[in-house]
Amino acid sequence: MTAVRKMLANWLPLYAALYLGFLYLPILLLPIFSFNVSAVPKFPLTGFTFKWYESLPRTPALIDATWNSLIVGASAAVLSTILGICAARAITRYRFAGQRPISGLIMAPLVLPEIIVAVSMLLVLLQLGLSLSLFTVVLGHVLICIPYSVTVLISGFEGFDRSLEEASADLGETAFGTFRRVTLPMVAPAIISSLLCSFTISLDDFIIAFFLTGTDVTLPIYIWGQLRFAAKLPSVLALGSLLLVGSLLLLTLAEIMRRRAERRTRNAGGGVFV
Amino acid sequence: MTVAAEGSPSIRASAGQRRPLLQSEQAKGLALISPTFLYALVLLAVPILVVIAYSFWTQHYLTIDRTFTLENYRIALTEPIYRDLLMRSLYVSLVVSICTVVLAYPIAYFISFYGGSHKSLWLFLITIPFWTSYLLRVMAWKVILGYSGVLNSGLMGLGIIDEPSTAFLYNTSAVVITLTHAWATFAILPIYVSLEKVDRTLLEAATDLGDGPVRRFLRVTLPLSMPGVISALMIVMIPTVGDYVTPRLVGGKDGVMIANAIQAQFGKAANWPLGSALSVTTMAIVTAMAGATVFILRWAARRAR
Numbered sequence: 001m002t003a004v005r006k007m008l009a010n011w012l013p014l015y016a017a018l019y020l021g022f023l024y025l026p027i028l029l030l031p032i033f034s035f036n037v038s039a040v041p042k043f044p045l046t047g048f049t050f051k052w053y054e055s056l057p058r059t060p061a062l063i064d065a066t067w068n069s070l071i072v073g074a075s076a077a078v079l080s081t082i083l084g085i086c087a088a089r090a091i092t093r094y095r096f097a098g099q100r101p102i103s104g105l106i107m108a109p110l111v112l113p114e115i116i117v118a119v120s121m122l123l124v125l126l127q128l129g130l131s132l133s134l135f136t137v138v139l140g141h142v143l144i145c146i147p148y149s150v151t152v153l154i155s156g157f158e159g160f161d162r163s164l165e166e167a168s169a170d171l172g173e174t175a176f177g178t179f180r181r182v183t184l185p186m187v188a189p190a191i192i193s194s195l196l197c198s199f200t201i202s203l204d205d206f207i208i209a210f211f212l213t214g215t216d217v218t219l220p221i222y223i224w225g226q227l228r229f230a231a232k233l234p235s236v237l238a239l240g241s242l243l244l245v246g247s248l249l250l251l252t253l254a255e256i257m258r259r260r261a262e263r264r265t266r267n268a269g270g271g272v273f274v
Numbered sequence: 275m276t277v278a279a280e281g282s283p284s285i286r287a288s289a290g291q292r293r294p295l296l297q298s299e300q301a302k303g304l305a306l307i308s309p310t311f312l313y314a315l316v317l318l319a320v321p322i323l324v325v326i327a328y329s330f331w332t333q334h335y336l337t338i339d340r341t342f343t344l345e346n347y348r349i350a351l352t353e354p355i356y357r358d359l360l361m362r363s364l365y366v367s368l369v370v371s372i373c374t375v376v377l378a379y380p381i382a383y384f385i386s387f388y389g390g391s392h393k394s395l396w397l398f399l400i401t402i403p404f405w406t407s408y409l410l411r412v413m414a415w416k417v418i419l420g421y422s423g424v425l426n427s428g429l430m431g432l433g434i435i436d437e438p439s440t441a442f443l444y445n446t447s448a449v450v451i452t453l454t455h456a457w458a459t460f461a462i463l464p465i466y467v468s469l470e471k472v473d474r475t476l477l478e479a480a481t482d483l484g485d486g487p488v489r490r491f492l493r494v495t496l497p498l499s500m501p502g503v504i505s506a507l508m509i510v511m512i513p514t515v516g517d518y519v520t521p522r523l524v525g526g527k528d529g530v531m532i533a534n535a536i537q538a539q540f541g542k543a544a545n546w547p548l549g550s551a552l553s554v555t556t557m558a559i560v561t562a563m564a565g566a567t568v569f570i571l572r573w574a575a576r577r578a579r
Contacts, residue, residue: 008487009388011381012383012388013384013388013499015380015381015384016380016385017394018400019377019380020400022336022458022541023400023403023458024453025418026411026414026415026417026418026455027403027406027410027411027414027565028416029414029417029418029424030410030413030423033417040422041417041423041424041544042422042424042426042427044427044431055333064294083309083310083313083460084310085309086306086308086309086379087306087307087310087311089306090303090304090306090307093293093303094299094300094302094306095299095303095419096299096301096302096303096304096307097300098304099303099307102307103307104309105311105314105315105318105319106307106310106311106314107317108314108318110509111508111509111512111558112512112513113512113515113517113533113556113557114513114514114516114518115516115517115518115533115536115537115553115558116322116325116516116553116557117318117554119325119536119537119540119549119550120318120321120322120324120325121318121321121330121554122326122540122548123321123324123546124317124320124321124324125427127324128449139317140317141317143313143314143317146310146313150310169279170512186522187467192316200405203407204405204406204407204408204409206408206409206519207518207519210518211311211537211540216360220407220409223407223409223410224409227413236413240410240413241408243407244407244410247386247405247406247407248402248406251401251402251405255398259394269519
């Protein structure tokens with residue numbers, strides 16, 4: 001009996017370490033090969049170089065794609081967070097009939113194959129006579145970002161002590177004043193965390209952008225185009241490593257914000273989006 | 275003042291008789307959620323209904339014939355090419371979801387039972403890979419599994435094989451490995467959450483009543499964490515059936531899945547009704563498969579208890 005427990009205590013950490021290796025190995029390979037002299041990504045490494053990184057700023061198409069991605073990401077983040085605030089606030093603050101089906105629909109993009117979301121939006125947008133552009137990509141990204149925003153925001157809004165709002169109202173603050181001076185400061189970290197999560201999702205998304213964009217490309221679409229040429233692989237790896245570092249910084253920031261929010265609202269529990 | 279009044283539990287308890295108050299809570303909640311709801315309605319629910327409508331129509335070059343027909347479904351279900359793609363997609367999503375959950379369970383168990391004060395650090399470490407670009411992760415697997423890739427050069431360096439093997443890349447197993455890696459986080463988190471909810475005193479009770487660790491796990495921990503296992507399976511199985519990038523990049527000729535056919539119908543082939551029928555069929559079948567899996571697991575969990 002204790003033997004089994006001892007075995008578990010010994011083997012589970014080892015398994016956990018191996019599993020983390022499995023999770024991180026592919027991701028760590030990108031930066032390793034991006035500094036490799038040879039254009040073919042294989043071991044043994046042939047030498048250290050910055051040349052793949054140096055070629056990046058000299059590629060106008062890449063610069064354009066980066067700008068497009070930043071604009072799309074920022075717009076999608078702001079819109080999905082605003083819509084997320086509405087939903088999360090309604091779900092945590094009020095109880096109303098139809099809450100379950102409505103939140104079910106809002107969260108549905110999380111469990112639908114992205115390609116289904118993409119093609120159905122494509123059909124309708126073209127029917128409406130909208131021409132495909134970065135704007136339609138933003139529409140799609142907002143849709144897939146909302147579930148994440150809502151989850152992050154709900155965990156920020158829950159456990160939030162409602163008596164503080166009541167005290168503020170009792171002391172004569174208007175509804176708007178209460179929101180701005182009491183509610184907002186308490187939920188600000190959750191809002192920032194939602195902005196960062198949606199931005200990252202939009203920045204990484206390929207399928208929605210692939211179907212809904214016109215002639216303007218976003219970064220993942222640019223990368224997809226480059227993948228056809230074996231000679232371009234090292235530059236793509238360099239670009240990928242930069243994106244990796246960027247995402248990592250944003251997420252660490254989002255996590256710090258989320259924890260601060262958690263401490264502030266004294267709400268223990270949950271991971272990044274549970 | 276009404277804002278404050280609604281919030282206090284004592285008043286809400288007596289609100290049973292006071293309908294106006296309840297209605298105003300109802301109205302406020304609906305009003306607040308309506309922008310998000312309308313957005314999802316217009317850009318998700320309506321489009322999906324339109325896709326369903328399209329699947330019953332016919333494409334004549336540039337025009338759509340709107341007479342009702344089941345022809346698209348006949349093609350989707352009986353043409354060998356689509357039938358094979360559909361079967362392969364379902365097979366891949368089933369295998370991927372089972373592999374992901376089986377591999378994820380011990381990790382979730384470890385974090386929940388042995389994580390100690392580092393639980394949130396572990397969860398953070400688990401979620402980071404999910405946030406890195408999907409496209410880049412798939413590409414990384416291509417680099418690992420390729421002919422001159424990391425795995426081949428590594429195995430040759432160790433003297434295990436003499437020449438590079440082509441067996442790793444461009445087949446269904448490459449797709450399964452890549453997807454299992456890509457969806458790991460989605461499986462770990464729901465299982466972890468349900469393991470956290472397992473009442474630890476029940477485990478002590480089982481031990482006191484003479485259950486060994488294995489029996490205790492099978493009869494208490496596993497059945498109680500079943501909701502997490504089920505949602506992990508769903509959250510992996512349904513989206514992976516429609517994956518496009520992985521089959522295109524690492525699947526090769528033998529790894530193509532239904533999403534690639536759907537994309538072709540909406541792109542080059544320009545047959546929207548057929549593309550719609552393929553989408554609807556895929557969704558319907560994967561939902562049925564998911565439902566059957568849930569049913570089997572619930573039945574098994576009941577039997578175990």
